[in-house]
Amino acid sequence: MNINNRTYKILDIDRVLSDLHPITPFGIKLKSLMKPYTRAEEVELKEELDRVEKIRELVDTQRAVFVEIRTHMRGIKDIRKSVERCMEGGVLNSVEFFELKNLISIMRSISQSQSALHWKIPEKYKVHVLEEVEKLLDPESCGLKTFYIYDCYSEALRNLRAERTKAEHLLEEMRQKKARDVESETGLKLRSTGDITISRNQADLIKKLIDCPKLQVFSETYINVTFKVRPDESMAQLMQEIENLKEKEALEEMKVLEELSQKVASQGQAILRNIDAIAHFDLLVAKAYLAIAMNAVKPIISKGICCTIKNGRHPVVEAGLKKKGKDFTPISVNLQRGVAVITGANMGGKTVSLKLIGLLAAMVQYGLFVPAGYMEASLWDFIFISAGDEQSLDSGLSTFGAEMQGIKEMLDMCNQRGLILIDELARGTNPREGYAISYGIISYLMEKPCITIITTHFDGLVREGVKHLQVKGLRNVDYEKLGDPDVISQYMDYTLIEIVGNTGVPKDAINISRLIGVPEEILKEAESILEN
Amino acid sequence: MKLIDLIYPKNRIVSIVGTCKNAGKTVTLNEIILQAGEKGIPIGLISTGRDGERRDVLTETEKPPVFVRKGTIITTVENAIKPEHAGIEIYSVTDYNTPMGRVVIGRVVEDGYVEISGPYSSRTIKAMCEEMMSFGAELVLIDGSLDRRASAAPFVSDGTILATGAALARSQELVIDKTLHIINTYSIPQAERGEIRDLAEGIIEEGKTGLINEDLSITYVDTLTSLRSGSLIAQALTEDTRYVVLSGSATADTLKDIMQNAKSEITILVKDGTRIFIPQRELHLLQKMGLKLNVVDAINIIAVTINPYSPEGYYFDSAAFLENMRRAIPDIPVYDVMQGGNGYEY
Numbered sequence: 001m002n003i004n005n006r007t008y009k010i011l012d013i014d015r016v017l018s019d020l021h022p023i024t025p026f027g028i029k030l031k032s033l034m035k036p037y038t039r040a041e042e043v044e045l046k047e048e049l050d051r052v053e054k055i056r057e058l059v060d061t062q063r064a065v066f067v068e069i070r071t072h073m074r075g076i077k078d079i080r081k082s083v084e085r086c087m088e089g090g091v092l093n094s095v096e097f098f099e100l101k102n103l104i105s106i107m108r109s110i111s112q113s114q115s116a117l118h119w120k121i122p123e124k125y126k127v128h129v130l131e132e133v134e135k136l137l138d139p140e141s142c143g144l145k146t147f148y149i150y151d152c153y154s155e156a157l158r159n160l161r162a163e164r165t166k167a168e169h170l171l172e173e174m175r176q177k178k179a180r181d182v183e184s185e186t187g188l189k190l191r192s193t194g195d196i197t198i199s200r201n202q203a204d205l206i207k208k209l210i211d212c213p214k215l216q217v218f219s220e221t222y223i224n225v226t227f228k229v230r231p232d233e234s235m236a237q238l239m240q241e242i243e244n245l246k247e248k249e250a251l252e253e254m255k256v257l258e259e260l261s262q263k264v265a266s267q268g269q270a271i272l273r274n275i276d277a278i279a280h281f282d283l284l285v286a287k288a289y290l291a292i293a294m295n296a297v298k299p300i301i302s303k304g305i306c307c308t309i310k311n312g313r314h315p316v317v318e319a320g321l322k323k324k325g326k327d328f329t330p331i332s333v334n335l336q337r338g339v340a341v342i343t344g345a346n347m348g349g350k351t352v353s354l355k356l357i358g359l360l361a362a363m364v365q366y367g368l369f370v371p372a373g374y375m376e377a378s379l380w381d382f383i384f385i386s387a388g389d390e391q392s393l394d395s396g397l398s399t400f401g402a403e404m405q406g407i408k409e410m411l412d413m414c415n416q417r418g419l420i421l422i423d424e425l426a427r428g429t430n431p432r433e434g435y436a437i438s439y440g441i442i443s444y445l446m447e448k449p450c451i452t453i454i455t456t457h458f459d460g461l462v463r464e465g466v467k468h469l470q471v472k473g474l475r476n477v478d479y480e481k482l483g484d485p486d487v488i489s490q491y492m493d494y495t496l497i498e499i500v501g502n503t504g505v506p507k508d509a510i511n512i513s514r515l516i517g518v519p520e521e522i523l524k525e526a527e528s529i530l531e532n
Numbered sequence: 533m534k535l536i537d538l539i540y541p542k543n544r545i546v547s548i549v550g551t552c553k554n555a556g557k558t559v560t561l562n563e564i565i566l567q568a569g570e571k572g573i574p575i576g577l578i579s580t581g582r583d584g585e586r587r588d589v590l591t592e593t594e595k596p597p598v599f600v601r602k603g604t605i606i607t608t609v610e611n612a613i614k615p616e617h618a619g620i621e622i623y624s625v626t627d628y629n630t631p632m633g634r635v636v637i638g639r640v641v642e643d644g645y646v647e648i649s650g651p652y653s654s655r656t657i658k659a660m661c662e663e664m665m666s667f668g669a670e671l672v673l674i675d676g677s678l679d680r681r682a683s684a685a686p687f688v689s690d691g692t693i694l695a696t697g698a699a700l701a702r703s704q705e706l707v708i709d710k711t712l713h714i715i716n717t718y719s720i721p722q723a724e725r726g727e728i729r730d731l732a733e734g735i736i737e738e739g740k741t742g743l744i745n746e747d748l749s750i751t752y753v754d755t756l757t758s759l760r761s762g763s764l765i766a767q768a769l770t771e772d773t774r775y776v777v778l779s780g781s782a783t784a785d786t787l788k789d790i791m792q793n794a795k796s797e798i799t800i801l802v803k804d805g806t807r808i809f810i811p812q813r814e815l816h817l818l819q820k821m822g823l824k825l826n827v828v829d830a831i832n833i834i835a836v837t838i839n840p841y842s843p844e845g846y847y848f849d850s851a852a853f854l855e856n857m858r859r860a861i862p863d864i865p866v867y868d869v870m871q872g873g874n875g876y877e878y
Contacts, residue, residue, distance in 0.1 A: 054567050077625075095610045095636055098622040103856035148641060161642075168643070197871055199850075222847050223840070224871065 001036040001365055002382035002413065006406065011359045011388050012316045016368070019315070020283075020290050023070055025078035026275050027282025034283075036256060036365035039379045039417065046301060048284075048367040051122075052293045053298050055288035056369075058117055065116050066285065072109040073282060079103055080275060087268035091254075091261045098147035100264065100271075101137040104130050106147060107274050114281075125281040127274055136260060153256040160252055164245040171238045178229045182214045194229040287368060296369035299360075300376040305337040306416065307361060307451055311373035314356040318371070329494040330373070332358055333469070339442050339452040340498065341462050344471030346512050349494040350455040351387070353471070354421045357453060358385050361419050381416035384409075387423045400428035407441065416448040425454050434458065468499040535693075535867055537566035538834050540671050543690040545661045546834065549676035551714055554699040556839030559869045561675055562598065564693070568671060569601045570746060576669025578607040578650040580676050586737055597645035604640045605669040607660055609633045609649040618644025623667050628656060638662060648675055658688045684718070685806045686829035692718070695869070697839030704848050708860045711836070713812040718805035718833055723826040728775060732801045732828050735777040743768060745776035762789025769793050777801045783824070784814040791821045799824040805831045835865045 008014065022028050024441075028079070037045040043515045059066050082096045092100070111127045138144070139152045150157040179190045186209065190196050200223050209215050209227050218228035231239065264271075290296070294315050302308075310331035318328040328417055331353050333340075342350050360370045362383055403426070410420060421445050425441065426434035435458045445452045462468040472493035514523055539546055548564070549558035561567065561743075568575045597617065600606065606620070610633025613620055620638035628635040628651040635651055637660065650658055663673045674689055684692040696711040723729050728744060735742035735750065741761060743751040753768045755761035765776060775798060776790055782802045789809065790800065795826045802808060804827045810818070836859055840850040850868055858866045 077627075093610075094613055094620070094622055094871055095634070099625055102625075145625050146621050146639075148619065165642075191566075193566065199871075221841060221870065223850050 001038045001380065003036065003362060004409070005383070007358070007383060009386045010385050011355060011362055013321065013362050013366075015316045016359065016363060017366070019293070020286050020368075022279075022282040022286040023073040024076040024282045025257065026076070026080075026279035027286065028075075029078075030279040030283050031286070034366060036362065037367060039381060042301060045365070045367055045379070047117065047296050049301075049369075051125075051284055052287045052291060052367070052369060052455065054119060055285055056291055059285075059288055059292065059497055062117060064114055069110055069113045070285070072106050072113065073278070073417070075106050076103060076278070080272070083264075083268055083271050086261050089265070091258050092264070093257065094147060094149065096261065097137060097257075097264075099374045100133075101147050102145055104137065104271075105131050107278070108134070110278065110281075112298060123277075125277055125284060126225075127277045128270070130267065130270055130274060133264060133271065136263050136267075139164050149253050149256050153260065154252060155254045157256060160245055160249045164242055164249065167242050167245065171235060171242065174235050174238070175229055175231075176226045178214055178232075178235075182212065182229060185214070186212065188230070195226055197224050197226045199224045230273070241427070253331075283496065291369035291422055296371045297374060299364045299370050299372075300374075301364070302376050302378045305378050305449060305451060307333065307335045307357065307377040308420065309333050309357065309360060309370075309372050309375050309377075312356050312360055313371040314359065316359075317356075318350055318457055331494060331496055333357060333496060334498075335451050335453065335467070337449065337451060338465065338467065339446050339454065340467035340469055341442075342453060342469045342471065343462075344508075346509055350471055351423050353494070353496060354385070354423055354453060354455055357418065358383055358421045378417065380419045382410075382413050382418045383421075384413070384418060385421040385426075386410070387422070398428065400426070403428060411444070414445065414448045414450055416449070420450050420452040422452070422454045425456055427457070431458070435460070442493055455519040462499075469496045470499050471495070472497060474508070533865075534567055535564060535835060535837075535865075536571060536573070538865060539564065539691070539693075540568070540571075540573055543832070543834060544665065544670070545658075545672045545689045546691050547684050547689040548693045548695060549684050550682040551696040551711055552700045554839070554843050555695040555697040556837055556869045557675070557695040558598075560693060560695045560837045561673060562581075564673060565598065565600060565604075571790065574605070574668055574670045574682045575600075576605040576607075576661065576664035576667075577646075577648045578657060578664065578672065578674050580652065580657060580674065589870045597647050599645050600640050600643070602640055603645075603668075604865045605664045605667050606640060606646055606648055607635060607637050607638065607650045607664065608647055610636055612647035612649060613638070618646050619644050622648065623871040626651070626660070626664060635660070637667065639667065650674075654685055654688050659874075661688070665699060680800075685762065685804050685833055686831055687804075690831040691834040693835050693837060694718075694833055695837045695839070698842035698846065698848050699839070699844070702846065704853055704856060706826055706852075707848075708857055709812070711857070712860055715833060715836070715864065716832040717808045717810070717815075718806065720805055720825050720827050720830075721807065721830065722762055722830040723775075723799070723801055728793060728801070729828050732775065736803050736828065738780045739779045741765060741779060742777045743770075743773045744777065745770070745772040746774055747772070762786035765790055766793035769795055769798070770816055771795045773798055775799050775801050777849050779803070780807065782808045782810065784810045784818065786823075787818055787825075788814075789824060791818060791823055794822075797822075797824075798828050801826050801828060803827065804829045833864055835867060837867045837869045839870050840868065841870060 003013070017031070018035070020031060022031050037048070064175055077099055079096065079099050082092055082100065086092050107127055108129045111129045114121060114127055137147065149157070151161060175194055177297065179194050182188070183190055188196055195218055198209065200206065206225055210217065215227040215229055216230040220226070220228045277278055291304055310332045311327045312332065313330055321328050329349070342353060344350055360372060360375060361377055361380065363370050364375070364377055365379060407422070414420070425438045438454070438456060438458060442461060470496045510523055510526055548557055548561050565575065565577070600618070606665040608620070609630050612632060613636065619641040621641050622636060622638045624637040626635045626637070630649065632649065635649060640646060650660065657674065661674065664672050676684060694711070694715065696707065697727050698707060700710055701707045723732065727748065730743055731748065731750060741753045741755045743753065745751060750767065751768060753765050762785055765786070769790070773796060777781065778786070782800065787800060790798070800823065802825070808825070836857065838853060840853045850871060854866060854868045
């Protein structure tokens with residue numbers, strides 16, 4: 001499925017996709033990899049659309065469960081790198097284990113919520129409870145979400161810690177006893193840290209304390225001296241022992257982390273599989289929510305070359321109008337293989353109609369529901385739009401040059417099944433040649449396995465075998481009453497009607513210029529020229 | 533009375549800020565931790581992060597580890613959780629990133645040394661203080677870095693300990709003078725009328741500059757370039773203007789512009805004392821011009837600690853320094869942190 005960058009941009013596909021909101025980093029990543037389904041993947045696309053429909057139904061009937069699942073999903077952080085590193089033999093640190101534990105616990109919650117859904121969840125979307133990993137990270141089964149290198153990971157660690165705690169206790173007792181001894185000998189009160197600060201004014205006291213074998217000078221400043229309880233031989237030994245134990249403990253902790261990493265690595269595939277399931281489920285739910293938000297319907301995939309839209313709405317334009325308190329006039333088309341020409345008033349929404357057809361067709365192929373009352377369309381090998389008004393300053397091409405370059409690229413593809421949309425073909429050059437080129441392009445495209453829609457102001461492009469659509473425009477409106485150009489859009493009837501028989505292109509240009517306030521003398525002269 | 537008794541239980545989140553480097557902030561912090569430990573108060577520790585990567589990396593490593601008791605809730609960074617430090621049970625990993633890794637909240641499982649860290653923004657600090665309290669901390673201490681005195685802001689902490697000392701200036705008189713200026717700025721009175729405070733709060737929330745008129749209506753002033761916002765505000769002043777509410781900082785230039793163009797008696801309102809950046813001399817001048825400066829939230833200075841030593845080699849007579857400082861700020865308790873235990877009785 002080919003949509004070139006320019007078409008992607010002009011059709012506002014990214015704007016629609018930006019309204020698709022997966023919650024988890026996994027879903028967001030999957031969304032960024034989203035590609036349109038190809039014609040060969042019709043079966044998969046239909047299944048995807050069915051699943052979106054199923055989820056939309058479920059959101060209606062079991063909204064609370066989805067609120068629950070989405071709340072769980074909000075707590076998810078992207079730790080794929082940690083898992084992958086672990087599987088490659090790396091050692092995770094405590095913080096990484098904490099996050100992994102958190103993720104595994106969220107997986108349990110999602111899995112439990114999922115099982116409450118009235119849906120036989122396909123394996124690809126099903127999140128499993130990873131009991132093995134849970135046990136690894138919560139060895140004492142206390143159900144807390146915190147993580148620590150627990151004693152029970154290693155008998156050696158437990159013993160080292162117990163030994164150290166005992167030694168520290170003993171040391172503290174000895175220190176306290178020493179402090180009490182010093183206090184009773186000197187009559188001074190030591191701080192709880194076993195030190196005391198004496199002002200240099202008390203020179204005698206300082207001298208006395210310096211001579212006291214149970215104290216040692218800890219620090220000196222210009223005005224005072226701080227003494228600390230002097231550890232005796234056995235205390236010093238104990239302190240050394242504690243240091244040794246700490247060192248052993250640190251080594252043992254590292255060993256534990258290493259072993260734990262290996263054990264987690266052996267479950268790595270299961271974790272990654274679950275992450276994948278979360279990603280797919282998240283994105284699927286996002287599609288259903290988007291369908292609800294857009295009041296969209298499931299499109300029908302047609303075997304033949306056709307594109308039927310009933311009451312289609314352009315989601316981006318509609319959202320813009322909504323902000324101004326206005327409604328979008330829905331557009332309906334029924335197109336078959338061949339060429340259709342849209343004519344009609346300026347400001348009549350021809351371009352919007354064109355973009356709408358392209359956008360909705362693209363949305364179908366992205367597996368999205370479409371904002372319309374009904375839509376049936378074939379799958380395309382390519383979708384192409386030329387908006388005709390971009391200049392390519394980079395390559396030094398004029399409006400017309402850039403347009404023809406795009407058209408040429410399209411013509412290279414047009415033996416495949418394509419949806420071709422061209423806005424005001426060849427408007428950037430002189431009308432005589434522009435008309436002739438347009439005529440030629442239409443003839444060429446009529447033979448291709450494509451649907452081509454062209455908007456134009458040229459008379460005479462409509463002929464046998466070309467469908468003619470017209471924007472209703474400002475017909476039946478009293479121009480005198482309109483006055484303000486801002487209200488044009490309110491009186492504009494954007495409906496596309498099919499014209500049978502040969503009718504010319506409607507002439508609204510002078511009327512619209514008059515509404516906008518172009519000087520009357522110019523318009524008068526224009527009218528007289530037309531009459532002659 | 534011991535320092536801890538002034539702090540707790542009246543205040544639950546307390547910031548410790550220094551007037552300059554080597555003012556004795558860390559000594560003060562350690563002393564409070566010790567005293568809280570003796571009283572069995574479960575504490576939480578957080579420090580304000582610093583902006584700018586390079587400086588962060590450099591200063592962060594300089595930061596001495598703090599000795600804490602088992603059970604203390606701490607905010608630290610991923611890379612500071614090392615095997616040679618006390619064991620930490622991880623409670624929460626935040627999205628807040630620093631050059632030293634993500635900010636993490638944990639509980640210390642054995643007595644020992646830990647590195648304290650934290651996020652930069654005041655709002656995030658506040659949120660994390662509350663998170664630490666939810667994990668069981670009864671008293672949260674914020675180690676405010678020098679360039680981030682904003683942690684003293686009342687919306688972050690209930691109260692502030694101000695650490696000052698010889699390192700601030702060469703003479704005792706100057707140190708006392710400069711400290712007094714900071715205290716005066718922090719103690720700028722709250723606007724008396726509650727409805728005015730509410731209106732000002734609203735204007736500040738929106739990050740705007742606004743004038744409150746006699747009839748309590750608000751005129752907003754578009755001050756996009758806040759550097760010379762003073763003249764823009766001056767143009768908007770009318771006879772009905774009663775209060776000028778500034779969302780950002782109050783600087784001498786801005787206030788001067790406003791004062792010179794005042795058409796009526798006006799009061800200038802800022803969020804709190806940490807937003808005021810006016811040198812002493814200029815503040816005096818402005819006050820002589822009739823400046824009335826009020827805040828929405830008053831800062832509660834719980835105590836001032838002093839350090840008579842400067843690392844540059846000079847020192848003050850500690851007894852005299854303590855005495856003089858106490859005389860200069862009779863309303864706020866002053867402690868000498870360098871005198872060991874005795875300096876804390878008040």
